[in-house]
Amino acid sequence: MKEIPINKRFALGWYNEGVTHLNIREYEEAMGFFEKALAIIPDHPDFLIGKGEVLFAIGNYAEAYRIFAKVLEKEPENVRALLRAGTALMQLNRYAEAVALFEQGIAVNDYNGELWLGKGIAQFHLNLREEATASLRKAGRYKPNQPAIWYYLSKIETSDEAAVNHLLRGYRLDATNLDILLDLIERLLKLQRNSEAFELCKKASVINPENPRLRLLTDRCGMG
Numbered sequence: 001m002k003e004i005p006i007n008k009r010f011a012l013g014w015y016n017e018g019v020t021h022l023n024i025r026e027y028e029e030a031m032g033f034f035e036k037a038l039a040i041i042p043d044h045p046d047f048l049i050g051k052g053e054v055l056f057a058i059g060n061y062a063e064a065y066r067i068f069a070k071v072l073e074k075e076p077e078n079v080r081a082l083l084r085a086g087t088a089l090m091q092l093n094r095y096a097e098a099v100a101l102f103e104q105g106i107a108v109n110d111y112n113g114e115l116w117l118g119k120g121i122a123q124f125h126l127n128l129r130e131e132a133t134a135s136l137r138k139a140g141r142y143k144p145n146q147p148a149i150w151y152y153l154s155k156i157e158t159s160d161e162a163a164v165n166h167l168l169r170g171y172r173l174d175a176t177n178l179d180i181l182l183d184l185i186e187r188l189l190k191l192q193r194n195s196e197a198f199e200l201c202k203k204a205s206v207i208n209p210e211n212p213r214l215r216l217l218t219d220r221c222g223m224g
Contacts (some may be wrong), residue, residue: 011040011047018050022057030054045071049081056084061091077108079115086118090125098122113143121152129156147174154183160190178207178214185217197221 018033034051041047052067068085071078082105089098102119105112120135133156140149150170157163167184170177181204188197201221204214 011037011044014040015044015047015050018054022050022054025057027054027058043074045075045078045081049084052084052088056088056091061088064088065092076104079105079109079112082108083112083114083118086115086122090118090122093125095122095125099126111142113139113141113146116142117146117149121148124152124156132156145173147171147177147180151177151180151183154187160187163187164191164193175203176207178204178211181207182211182213182217185221189217189220194221 014033014037018030018037021027021030021033031051031054034047034054037047038044038051048067048071052064052071055061055064055067065085065088068081068088071081072085075081082101086098086101086105089095089101099119099122102115102122105115106119109115116135116139120132120139123132123135133153136149136153136156139146140153143149147170150166150173154163154166154170157166164184164187167180167187170180171184174180181200185197185200185204188194188200197217198221201214201218204211205218208214
């Protein structure tokens with residue numbers, strides 16, 4: 001964290017309170033503490049990033065990106081800001097710009113799995129399948145516990161068997177991820193592994209029984 005003058009260290013306490021509330025999804029309270037910290041040190045990068053993370057969490061991606069970009073104006077090699085800014089751009093469907101920011105971050109820290117993951121997802125949406133595969137595999141090397149790695153690798157796979165292996169790995173990391181579950185059920189049905197698909201349909205129905213895609217799949221699983 002950037003050095004804080006001794007006479008302003010109490011602002012750090014407000015920042016830490018903001019982080020605590022952000023982590024438990026109390027966004028209004030988190031924003032209040034970040035704003036108090038910023039009132040004391042308006043340009044502190046960590047305080048700004050905290051505010052941007054709240055904005056991102058409540059779905060205000062354009063404003064979140066503006067805040068992260070403000071940090072990058074003064075600290076163009078701030079990896080955390082580069083990661084957050086790139087992620088916000090992806091939510092705005094600005095994938096090429098996101099790739100550029102992730103690459104900027106990777107130039108600073110080549111071992112950051114989240115940056116490689118972001119780059120791979122953005123490349124996937126740009127239909128750069130080979131490049132996306134390489135980036136996602138890098139992400140898997142550095143931070144393999146991210147379900148999104150295995151989800152996107154499965155979407156690139158043409159082999160149902162290989163896709164199932166990726167999805168099973170993602171499912172083991174996050175058994176409540178409905179996107180992974182539904183893709184896994186569909187691939188299993190294609191492989192005629194119907195009993196496995198049936199069991200996963202039951203689990204998905206507990207998570208969100210009203211999901212339209214799941215309702216179609218439950219019919220195919222014989223649960224209709």
